[in-house]
Amino acid sequence: MRIIRDQTGAQTNIGYVVEIEDGKPRVYLDIDERHINRGNSLHGGIMATMLDAVAGYAVSLSVDGQSLYYTSTVSLTVNYLARVRDGRVVATARKTGGGRKIVFIDAELTAEDGTKVATATGTFKLFGEKIDI
Amino acid sequence: MRIIRDQTGAQTNIGYVVEIEDGKPRVYLDIDERHINRGNSLHGGIMATMLDAVAGYAVSLSVDGQSLYYTSTVSLTVNYLARVRDGRVVATARKTGGGRKIVFIDAELTAEDGTKVATATGTFKLFGEKIDI
Amino acid sequence: MRIIRDQTGAQTNIGYVVEIEDGKPRVYLDIDERHINRGNSLHGGIMATMLDAVAGYAVSLSVDGQSLYYTSTVSLTVNYLARVRDGRVVATARKTGGGRKIVFIDAELTAEDGTKVATATGTFKLFGEKIDI
Amino acid sequence: MRIIRDQTGAQTNIGYVVEIEDGKPRVYLDIDERHINRGNSLHGGIMATMLDAVAGYAVSLSVDGQSLYYTSTVSLTVNYLARVRDGRVVATARKTGGGRKIVFIDAELTAEDGTKVATATGTFKLFGEKIDI
Numbered sequence: 001m002r003i004i005r006d007q008t009g010a011q012t013n014i015g016y017v018v019e020i021e022d023g024k025p026r027v028y029l030d031i032d033e034r035h036i037n038r039g040n041s042l043h044g045g046i047m048a049t050m051l052d053a054v055a056g057y058a059v060s061l062s063v064d065g066q067s068l069y070y071t072s073t074v075s076l077t078v079n080y081l082a083r084v085r086d087g088r089v090v091a092t093a094r095k096t097g098g099g100r101k102i103v104f105i106d107a108e109l110t111a112e113d114g115t116k117v118a119t120a121t122g123t124f125k126l127f128g129e130k131i132d133i
Numbered sequence: 134m135r136i137i138r139d140q141t142g143a144q145t146n147i148g149y150v151v152e153i154e155d156g157k158p159r160v161y162l163d164i165d166e167r168h169i170n171r172g173n174s175l176h177g178g179i180m181a182t183m184l185d186a187v188a189g190y191a192v193s194l195s196v197d198g199q200s201l202y203y204t205s206t207v208s209l210t211v212n213y214l215a216r217v218r219d220g221r222v223v224a225t226a227r228k229t230g231g232g233r234k235i236v237f238i239d240a241e242l243t244a245e246d247g248t249k250v251a252t253a254t255g256t257f258k259l260f261g262e263k264i265d266i
Numbered sequence: 267m268r269i270i271r272d273q274t275g276a277q278t279n280i281g282y283v284v285e286i287e288d289g290k291p292r293v294y295l296d297i298d299e300r301h302i303n304r305g306n307s308l309h310g311g312i313m314a315t316m317l318d319a320v321a322g323y324a325v326s327l328s329v330d331g332q333s334l335y336y337t338s339t340v341s342l343t344v345n346y347l348a349r350v351r352d353g354r355v356v357a358t359a360r361k362t363g364g365g366r367k368i369v370f371i372d373a374e375l376t377a378e379d380g381t382k383v384a385t386a387t388g389t390f391k392l393f394g395e396k397i398d399i
Numbered sequence: 400m401r402i403i404r405d406q407t408g409a410q411t412n413i414g415y416v417v418e419i420e421d422g423k424p425r426v427y428l429d430i431d432e433r434h435i436n437r438g439n440s441l442h443g444g445i446m447a448t449m450l451d452a453v454a455g456y457a458v459s460l461s462v463d464g465q466s467l468y469y470t471s472t473v474s475l476t477v478n479y480l481a482r483v484r485d486g487r488v489v490a491t492a493r494k495t496g497g498g499r500k501i502v503f504i505d506a507e508l509t510a511e512d513g514t515k516v517a518t519a520t521g522t523f524k525l526f527g528e529k530i531d532i
Contacts (some may be wrong), residue, residue, distance in 0.1 A: 008169055008170050008176070009168060009169040010167065010168055010169060013147070013167040013168075014178075032142075033142040034143065034145075034146040035143055035146075036142040036144050038203075038264065039145055040225070043141070043143035043182065044206045044209070045147075045178065045181055045182025045186065046182070047141060048178055048179075048181035048182065048209070049176065049179070049181065052177050052178045052181065053178065070171075072213065072216075073177045073211075075211065075212045076213075077209070078206075078210075079207070080205065080206050080207060080208065080209075119244060133170065
């Protein structure tokens with residue numbers, strides 16, 4: 001399993017961790033006070049950040065399941081199903097369609113007790129250039 | 134003008150500022166290394182956070198333009214139009230429809246040079262309870 | 267299995283058929299010249315209509331799996347994955363979250379050869395009143 | 400002003416009309432029984448069809464304001480703000496960003512009395528080939 005921490009300023013600041021196993025990405029976060037909104041639950045923007053990140057990794061890995069290619073998000077729709085206050089939340093993603101330039105991804109975020117917290121669907125650009133990490 | 138800083142853990146950690154003037158919210162952020170993705174530009178998740186925040190304030194203010202009511206995001210779609218690397222980005226929002234329970238909002242994020250960086254459209258729940266701030 | 271044809275002006279004009287079995291809806295359409303766009307493939311608007319219809323039935327059936335309750339679409343996002351020129355297309359849907367007032371649905375449209383043609387995610391209002399059919 | 404009627408099977412069957420003036424498209428429909436849902440109002444799928452059509456024309460015209468280029472819809476989000484039962488509904492669209500390959504469009508649908516009925520935001524592919532009409 002490959003583990004990616006603190007790779008960018010945004011990742012370090014928010015504190016989510018990326019794991020890649022068998023060509024599939026997983027993004028998790030242990031909720032603390034940095035992630036909390038006015039209602040004392042996980043901020044929707046942080047959920048969107050995690051869903052965007054895991055979806056981007058799924059796009060990145062969609063070429064050969066190993067190399068990471070550069071990607072950019074074109075459009076992302078997030079549905080907010082439930083609140084979550086603490087514990088570890090995990091985001092996963094899968095490709096639903098597209099090819100070498102545009103890729104479609106569905107993603108979801110799940111709380112520690114199995115509650116589906118948010119779902120996302122997005123379209124991404126995939127570039128020909130590999131990321132060196 | 135009312136200025137809201139550091140009101141929640143997420144706001145403090147990311148560092149965006151909310152301004153309310155004439156019943157209209159504005160959210161700005163001075164980009165620094167905490168906000169940067171692998172491509173050395175503003176992370177899409179931070180953009181989504183700002184658009185969600187400004188849209189939520191627009192919903193919150195939609196009752197009487199002064200009081201802030203509790204809201205929650207139901208669904209948010211973000212389109213990523215351009216990258217932005219530095220300077221101040223500003224998010225604004227306007228209500229397009231809805232009523233006392235469901236409110237529809239369009240929002241946009243603009244760079245210092247006037248480039249439209251991202252747009253968003255979302256649906257929000259509006260609650261009857263006021264926020265004390 | 268319950269089969270619903272020609273129940274509304276729009277359904278009759280477009281010609282899609284609704285089937286409900288074991289509490290689950292399915293909407294199909296046999297593509298003909300009424301459904302074709304400039305590129306000689308199924309019009310994206312017809313795809314959206316089918317995805318909206320099947321999602322609405324899934325919401326409607328979400329209370330008890332048998333009765334149909336009134337619903338209305340709040341927001342629908344459709345991703346267009348592939349073109350389809352002929353044959354039968356089938357739309358299915360499943361509830362991902364929500365409760366008695368707001369329901370979240372994912373739906374997809376599949377061509378006769380198994381190609382995933384479009385996916386959708388939406389939010390719907392569920393009303394307390396039953397539909398008499 | 401250029402008026403486009405009955406150009407495709409779907410357009411003929413649904414009956415919407417496209418007008419292009421000063422490089423800007425407008426799509427209108429006079430609501431009749433072919434367009435009606437179970438609630439005796441305009442079917443959300445027809446609204447999506449009109450919003451998709453007007454957005455596609457806006458993309459198509461985005462190169463030089465005159466020639467029509469081939470386009471395809473990548474993703475479309477529709478928010479349903481209000482019901483409309485009769486009269487003429489009109490859809491308009493404007494480009495918010497993008498370039499020669501991907502174009503971002505916002506669109507809206509308005510009833511005869513000025514009520515905003517639905518809004519849409521979408522991403523579209525723009526091809527290099529002109530449409531002969």
